[in-house]
Amino acid sequence: MKVNGLDTLINEWYEKHEAELDAYMKDIWAHPELGLNTKHAAEASLAFAKTHGFPDALICRAGEGLEENTENPNAVIAEFGSGKPVIGIVGELDALPGLGNKDVPGKDPIEGPGHGCGHNLIAGAAMGAACALKYAMEKEGIKGTLRLVETPGEEVGRGKALLAKDGVFSDMDMAIMWHPGSAPFSTEPQPGLCIIAGSFAFHGKTAHAAGAPWEGRSSLDAVQLMNMGVEFMREHITKDCIVHYQITNGGAAPNIVPDYASVKYFCRAANNEHVKDLYDRVVRCGEGAAHMTDTVFEPKLIFIIPYFYQNMPLHEYLNGIAQQIPDIEYTDEEYEFAKKLTENYTGKEAPAEKDKLIAPAKKDFCGMQEKSTCTDAADMSYFCPTAHIHGGGTALASPGHHWTITACSGTSIGFKAAVRAGKVLAEGALEAFGDQELIDKCWAYHKTLNIPSYDEVYNIPIEEE
Ligand SMILES: [Zn+2]
Ligand SMILES: [Zn+2]
Structure with a gap:
């Protein structure tokens, strides 16, 4: 029997615990942490998981083996059940620099980082899904292994790669997660672009810039010439390529x-080969700049986000689940919040229609979608059928990586979206546990993709910054 498109026990769990789940998301929102430094979020996740059915949940540091780490943790892994299939429900914990904002419908900065990508909601969607699922699995005696993985460092492209090294995804039959965003909630697959990121330093010779400039060799000149080289290169790269940089010193x-x-670069392209080629050309611009300025070039490849192999049958399956679950009902106050936020951000009058303020979930399923951003969820797709469903939880006008998303992620606009997305993940996983045919179908599709081995993709030395 189902209630609201959900197994009765999953529905029951959410009815009982939604307020606590909201408080968990608000706690992570109020303590935004960067990159691999998600200690507070990991501790909050551990406490929630322990209270809600995972007494043996592990707090650890990604990339350091699956050892308990209470000193400097950044990830949480919680498991229930045993044997096959192994289904992973994945969350994210990290925030973005400089995007701190109050949970108000206007720009009201809080100094420092903020959840401008809404990862506190991803953490909550995964956590709620895992806890509700465990509750149902235990009571219904469902076989298989459920694994919750709360991951750090998505924005620095490293979290899931480090956890992959720890073997967290190696035995999974399915990895599923949700990411909020200003587009409507959708289960359509989006491969996105790949990234290779580099940090490039130049070493020159210091001197008085007026007294004896002929004695100096300027490393800043080298950075500028490298950037200039890349600017000229832009005309001669394929349309799928995007390059951006930041002068870090x-x-x-x-x-x-x-x-x-020094300068940091993100090189993006549509596949693993293009992105490697693009990165190598950027490095050669740096080498040329070093020659021109008589400085020493020190390139470091700091992270890779490889091509994300999308699993169509898994996405279609999750679409079927999502269509059964009622869409979010936002209140007049919530629409008013989105309206004010939209007007404050755009400087124009916001549309009157509610569905233009906060998008309802998408009803149709149009297959593969294009996207120019990327996610380290890609790493999981080298191990098992993976689905990264997305959208909702913020005002439709919000651009990505923005204070408007920080604002919504701290309110019920975001929390309600995380709860509904969590229900899709929980119900999807619950039914998948009992559906070997589906698991086989997803694996069969996965095998048709000719995915290179993970080691082959990561056959490039990555250096810590
Ligand atoms: Zn992001
Ligand atoms: Zn994100």
Whole structure:
């Protein structure tokens, strides 16, 4: 029997615990942490998991083996059941620099990082799904292994790669997760682009910039010439490629020739081959700049997000589940919040229609979708059928990585979306546990994709920054 498109026990769990789940998401929102430094979020996740059915949940540090780490943790792994299939429900914990904002419908910055990508909601969707699922599995005597993985460092492209090294995804039959966003909630697959990111330093010779500039060799000149080389290269790259950079060190003062300067690059392209080629060309621009300025070039490849292999049968299956679950009912106050936020951000009058303020879930399923951003959920797709469903939880006008998303992620606009998405994940996993045919179908599709081995893709040395 089902209630609201859900197994009665999953529905019951959410009815009882939604308020606590909201508090967990708000706690992570109020303590935004960057990259691999998600200690508070990991601790909050451990506490929630332990209270809600996972007394043996593990707090650990990604990439350091699955050892308990209470000193400097950044991830949580919780498991229930045993044997096959192994279904992973995956969350994310990290925030973005400089995007702190109050949970109000306007720009009201809180200094420091903020959840401008809504990962506190991803954490909550996964956590709620896992706890509700465990509750149902235990009572219904369902066989198989459920594994909740709360991951750090998505925004620095490293979290899931490090956990992959720890073997967290190796035995999974399915990995599923949800990411919020201003587009409507959708189960359509989006491969996105791949990334290779580099951190490039130049070492020159310092000197008084007026007194003896001929003695100096400027590393900042080298950074600028490297960037110039890349700017000219843009005309000669394929349309799928996107390159962007940030000068991370430009010297200390105008009157000192800098002996050290650095720049960080993200190179994006549609597949693993294109992105490697693009990265190599960017490196050659750096080598050329070093020659021109008589400086020493020090390139470091800091992370990779490989091609994300989409599993169509898994996405279609989750679409079937999602269509049964009623869409979110937002209140007039919530629409008013979205309206004010939209007007404050755009500087224009917001549309009057509610569905133009916060998008309802998508009803149709149109197959593979294009996207230019990416996610380290890609790493999981080298191990098992993986689905990264997406959208909802913020005002439709919000651009990505933005204070408007920070604002919504701290309110019921975000929390309600995480709860509904969590229900899709929980119900999807619950029915999959009893459906070997589905698991086989997803694996059969996975095998047709000719996915290279993970080691082959990561056959490039990655260096810590
Ligand atoms: Zn992001
Ligand atoms: Zn994100």
